[in-house]
Amino acid sequence: MCRSDEGTMSVKGFNPQVDGRKLRQVLGVQLQASSLPDVIRPKEAMALICSWHGLSPRFDILTRFGIDYQSKKQYHEMSTGQKRRLHLALSLACDPAVVILDEPTAGLDVEGRARFHASIRELKAAGVTIILATHDMAEAESLCDRIAIIIKGRIASCGTPAQITSAGQSETRITLRTKRNCLLPGRDMGCAHFLKQTEEYGVWLCRDTAEAVMELLKEVRKSGDSVEDLRVERPSLEERFLELIEGGAHQ
Amino acid sequence: MKAFLKHLLVQLKMDIRERGTLMTYYLVPLIFYFVMGAVFSSTNPLSRQTLSATMVIFSVTMGAVMGIPAPIVKMRETGVLRAYLVCGIPGWAVLFIHSLSAFLHLLIVSIIIFITAPLFFGAAYPKSFPAYFLALFILLFSSIAIGIFIGVAARSQSVGMMFSQAIFLPTVMLSGIMFPAAMLPVPLRLFGWSSSCNLYYELIFRFRKLG
Numbered sequence: 068m069c070r071s072d073e074g075t076m077s078v079k080g081f082n083p084q085v086d087g088r089k090l091r092q093v094l095g096v097q098l099q100a101s102s103l104p105d106v107i108r109p110k111e112a113m114a115l116i117c118s119w120h121g122l123s124p125r126f127d128i129l130t131r132f133g134i135d136y137q138s139k140k141q142y143h144e145m146s147t148g149q150k151r152r153l154h155l156a157l158s159l160a161c162d163p164a165v166v167i168l169d170e171p172t173a174g175l176d177v178e179g180r181a182r183f184h185a186s187i188r189e190l191k192a193a194g195v196t197i198i199l200a201t202h203d204m205a206e207a208e209s210l211c212d213r214i215a216i217i218i219k220g221r222i223a224s225c226g227t228p229a230q231i232t233s234a235g236q237s238e239t240r241i242t243l244r245t246k247r248n249c250l251l252p253g254r255d256m257g258c259a260h261f262l263k264q265t266e267e268y269g270v271w272l273c274r275d276t277a278e279a280v281m282e283l284l285k286e287v288r289k290s291g292d293s294v295e296d297l298r299v300e301r302p303s304l305e306e307r308f309l310e311l312i313e314g315g316a317h318q
Numbered sequence: 319m320k321a322f323l324k325h326l327l328v329q330l331k332m333d334i335r336e337r338g339t340l341m342t343y344y345l346v347p348l349i350f351y352f353v354m355g356a357v358f359s360s361t362n363p364l365s366r367q368t369l370s371a372t373m374v375i376f377s378v379t380m381g382a383v384m385g386i387p388a389p390i391v392k393m394r395e396t397g398v399l400r401a402y403l404v405c406g407i408p409g410w411a412v413l414f415i416h417s418l419s420a421f422l423h424l425l426i427v428s429i430i431i432f433i434t435a436p437l438f439f440g441a442a443y444p445k446s447f448p449a450y451f452l453a454l455f456i457l458l459f460s461s462i463a464i465g466i467f468i469g470v471a472a473r474s475q476s477v478g479m480m481f482s483q484a485i486f487l488p489t490v491m492l493s494g495i496m497f498p499a500a501m502l503p504v505p506l507r508l509f510g511w512s513s514s515c516n517l518y519y520e521l522i523f524r525f526r527k528l529g
Contacts, residue, residue, distance in 0.1 A: 118324040141335070160405070
């Protein structure tokens, strides 16, 4: 672990640089690049980790994460998803109050990701503090209460997903289709700036969403047309992230 | 202590499942022992005096120097060691348990050779059993220490294999267990002294005297 240049650090009341051993009793860690011996079985791995924590084997955690601990399957015979869930289960062996997950879903298929996300939500519901490091913005947006975007080792933005996305310069996108296409070909309307036409849809960008939507609907009503589909999309976390990166690059 | 014993038990179970471990600790040394034992004892009856000791030295050296480093380097390369550390298993314990399991496997092979060499090849029993086993334990400790050192020092499995070969081959070829070192040309004899561990050389003589 890097030594801090200044200040103090505390995790559950323990200083990681002094109380490493005590901290391990309340901290669970799942690393992105970690492994277990090829021939170890899930049951043995759990028994091994628990014995070093001075606990009886927590096979219930394996069952909770869908790993059959009675199985004779060895680590190298498990799928990537099963391995990830096994590592997560092992990190929870000591009933940690804080869990650090480093890119936990990298390399997983759609089903594996969904199952893993469900496991993380379960933990969150159980009151465990989870620090998740990820490059997947959609994952961060759907799982995290608070997000810190780190660029070149410094926090560039921090807050709830809504706070972070709303703090950006990106505009809200309004996509609209009417019965008689009265708004097409598109043009700027008040604060709604026309972006493009995709088949029968017109796409506008705006900063003041409420004002722009009202302008568009007023125009539809004035033309005696009716709305068939209306979508309002706020800038995603990914767009905000790219904006921050580009901002950093310009600086 | 309970954790330590549990870890040792799991390690031994894994060793039995691991083909590479079985090959370097048991299969290759024992096949070599049975083939060379038959050849040595039939071509040179005098070799029966030292057969048990030389075959034990070969097996222990091979198991320790060739067998121990690879799993340690692999553990570091694949992230097993990292996973152990973050789960609260100390690094020294991982190394110590590896050494202990290697010690047990090599001791088993040594005992197999010690018991079967007189039965199959008419090899002589040592004059002093305690001295023989004391020398065996010293050989085991020193060989395992070298194996662990290579495993810790080597940056990759290929470098580890190179180090192992560089120590194992001169040790076996030039230290006198295959043929008397005195018969070697002077440069090779000196190389044998300098490249292979002096400790091995001394131990081989001790073994011979005891055998």
